[in-house]
Amino acid sequence: MSVAVAIDRVEKRFASLRALAGVSLQIAEGEFFGLLGPNGAGKTTLISCLAGLVRPDAGALSVMGHDVVTDYREARRRLGVVPQELVFDPFFSVRETLRIQSGYFGIRKNDDWIDEILANLDLTSKAEVNMRRLSGGMKRRVLVAQALVHKPPVIVLDEPTAGVDVELRQGLWQFVRRLNQDGHTVILTTHYLEEAEALCGRIAMLKQGHVVALDTTRNLLAGVAGQTLQLRLAGSQPLPPALGARATESDGNWIFHLAGLDEIEPLLAALREGNCVIDDLRLTQSDLEDVFLGVMQNSGSAHEDGR
């Protein structure tokens, strides 16, 4: 597998804020890669460095082997970016917008491909409509179309589903997944953890400009216990001492992290022995959210140097 995107010790400072504190990542061709992190973690700054919108203070980035600074023309030809903000040029129709964007990338007579993208994004009927007249969801899809006019092998989606309704989100993911299956490398930043879990093969988590976790989605999920058991006892009884040490309390609920379902039986037996009456009991599968919260808490103050 060759490298689609190489990010090497990239640093960026905005006044006193250290947005990126030496980020290194390698993303292979054909990967579906997730970039997660709380607001202000540096996700968008990192993507902007890759796209040439922000100039890094130190380090280097390349797209398909082309440095984004010294060889920017070749790098940008291979990169399609869907920006986070819902931006559009109010002077033009959808088709004009896409033709102009094609021209910027040096492509004439791109209408066959434009028609194909429009069909895939369910925009065919809006092709001649002015951008101003489109709904937010449609504008979002035009942004995706604009990022694809030059058939880039690497596609970056910066929170593409923020504020997008469920139906459109599903349709968008179907399309992006198909692009990925066709061999495109996809990089996704998102706040919806279940989205990253469902789509991404590998995930990097950013916090305060540092990569705090980097692994396959499967390994990250395996790193947290299999299930979480949540129970409430009737009459606010205390837990039997044998169990108290294993549980954490939150809002009158006791929370147990289980490595497997076979731990449930001994737990219930201990409760019976202590004459505890269960009021409510819930069992949930651990998901990326648990991983995320765990990583964000554990990496706490280790990287406070940037402030």
Added chain:
Amino acid sequence: MSRGFVTLLYKEVLRFWKVSFQTVGAPVLTALLYLMIFSHVLESHVQVHGVPYGAFLIPGLVIMSALQNAFANSSSSLIQSKVTGSLVFVLLPPISYVEFFLAYVVAAMLRGLMVGVGILAVTLWFAPLTFVAPLWILLFITLGGGIMGTLGMIAGIWADKFDQLAGFQNFLIMPLTMLSGVFYSIHSLPEFWQLVSRFNPVFYMIDGFRFGFFGVSDVAPEISLTVVMASFLAVSAATLVLLRSGYKLRS
């Protein structure tokens, strides 16, 4: 020149052409109003360089409007796409900063030319105009539009808000273009203001442009051309340095 440059230029021209009623039609009407009012009042009393006032005024109005509109074109396009965020569509593609510069400046020149031609077309029958040296006419309006288009780029890149740009336009560009001999020959000014006018590059654009029509001017057209070319080179160099550094565009 790359396809990217050609497309950006095309897009910039299309942008103002789609609203040409406002970007070309309106300045033509404004110039026509100036001409009707001033020539009505002054035609029978005033001659400048031996030319009837109405005829004297037309070339001045043509280039003043061309200059103002060239400035308006690049500056408003840039501030609009900065404020709305759509500038990102131009920053993501493989377009060099030189191509970026040329596309905006040439589009501004073309808007200036179109406004100028429009004004000439509607004012021609008001006064007897001569075209003694058409090449000079074309040269001064093109270079003048280039200078103002470039200044418009600087203003558009620098301004973060529309009112900052309006300030630049109303307090710098307007007085600079209005007080540069559009309505008078600077020889009619007190000596001090004559001297001040000679430090205003816009004066040379207008004076040289008018020479192309009548063959007479306040200063020799070669001097005007030298000043205008030097000004163009200077503002272009400054803008290219700005663009190269990524100032306010690529942080």
